[in-house]
Amino acid sequence: MAELVGxxxxxxxxxxxxxxxxxxxxxxxxxxxxESERPSETSAVIEFRLARRSGGDIALQVRSVPVxxxxxxxxxxxxxxxxxxRSSLERRLQAEKLAALEQFVSGIAHELNNPLTSVLGYAxxxxxxxPMSESARHDLRTIIEQAQRAKKVVQNLLAFxxxxxxxxxxxxxxxxxxxxxxxxxxxxxxxxxxxxxxxxPDLPRIWADRNLLEQVFSNIILNAEHAVRQAxxxxxxxxxTRVKRSSGEGSSQEAIEIRFTDDGPGxxxxxxxxxxxxxFTTKPPGVGTGLGxxxxxxxxxEHGGEIYALSEEGQGATFVIELPLSPTVGARDSIPTDRSxxxx
Numbered sequence: 001m002a003e004l005v006g007x008x009x010x011x012x013x014x015x016x017x018x019x020x021x022x023x024x025x026x027x028x029x030x031x032x033x034x035e036s037e038r039p040s041e042t043s044a045v046i047e048f049r050l051a052r053r054s055g056g057d058i059a060l061q062v063r064s065v066p067v068x069x070x071x072x073x074x075x076x077x078x079x080x081x082x083x084x085x086r087s088s089l090e091r092r093l094q095a096e097k098l099a100a101l102e103q104f105v106s107g108i109a110h111e112l113n114n115p116l117t118s119v120l121g122y123a124x125x126x127x128x129x130x131p132m133s134e135s136a137r138h139d140l141r142t143i144i145e146q147a148q149r150a151k152k153v154v155q156n157l158l159a160f161x162x163x164x165x166x167x168x169x170x171x172x173x174x175x176x177x178x179x180x181x182x183x184x185x186x187x188x189x190x191x192x193x194x195x196x197x198x199x200x201p202d203l204p205r206i207w208a209d210r211n212l213l214e215q216v217f218s219n220i221i222l223n224a225e226h227a228v229r230q231a232x233x234x235x236x237x238x239x240x241t242r243v244k245r246s247s248g249e250g251s252s253q254e255a256i257e258i259r260f261t262d263d264g265p266g267x268x269x270x271x272x273x274x275x276x277x278x279x280f281t282t283k284p285p286g287v288g289t290g291l292g293x294x295x296x297x298x299x300x301x302e303h304g305g306e307i308y309a310l311s312e313e314g315q316g317a318t319f320v321i322e323l324p325l326s327p328t329v330g331a332r333d334s335i336p337t338d339r340s341x342x343x344x
Contacts, residue, residue: 023049029312047310113154120147171210173241173256173323174199180217181239192234193225193262199241206256207326208303216296216307220260220319223292227264227317235263244322254325255305261318267311275309 022030026048050058123144127137181195221237228235237260244257267275276297300307304324311317 021050109154116151167209168207170205176210176213180214184221194236196238206323212299219292224262231265237262255322258321263316266313266315267317268313
């Protein structure tokens, strides 16, 4: 462990030394799990971050497994890399799954789109020009309504299958978050979700497609609303931004980290590895297509970033987005932006 964080072995000899390296926001969860004297009947897994001496974080995972030791119940703690090779493999598998589905979904969507367009067109013509009973009009309106609903599903399929070509500009992530929240509040004035913003001031700008990022942020906000509504009818979403610095083999990297933390019911461990899979949804039939987070995943990957979820069932969920800082977008006046005087 000492070697992992770049410390001499003698400096990491006590439990308190280890806890001091755990990031403050993760420390209570780690302490609770590791100090537990009462073994659980099932294993528990949490992810957390340790601070390296050289700067940056290392992601780890600790699993508590109930065992028997000398005839008595005990707990075995297994520590492993949470952000290393396993996560890299999972990301590659996710990308491969998406790529394999893109062509298939695109073909189906185009085949469905043409007849749906015809159904809608002829139904609207009939409704506008043909005399008919009120009962027949009601039935025709139902046909149009359901065809429009099916067309919306097709549009989502096409959005998922599309190879994203972002129109990138130098932009402020905080501005995009505020715009997404304003749009959400305008659409849902009586929302059960209270959104709290804790945005780092003077964030460096990034090179990104603002419209696509707003789409991602809006989707995560809507998912949080559904989660808290499902849990107890209302709740809170905390949105945070910061500059994240990490160091690797002889190099350091900077990214904008955006965290969306809700106090909903959390995500079951069995679902965490699947939530970005196309068509996977926990919503009731007719409420969601299961494409929202898949589309978010594609958008963030196209920006060279990462998106993942952290959750313990019953403890809410956190969606984390990391967007790399481009070395060409450093000074605030180096490139015209969507908010700069030059672009108005």
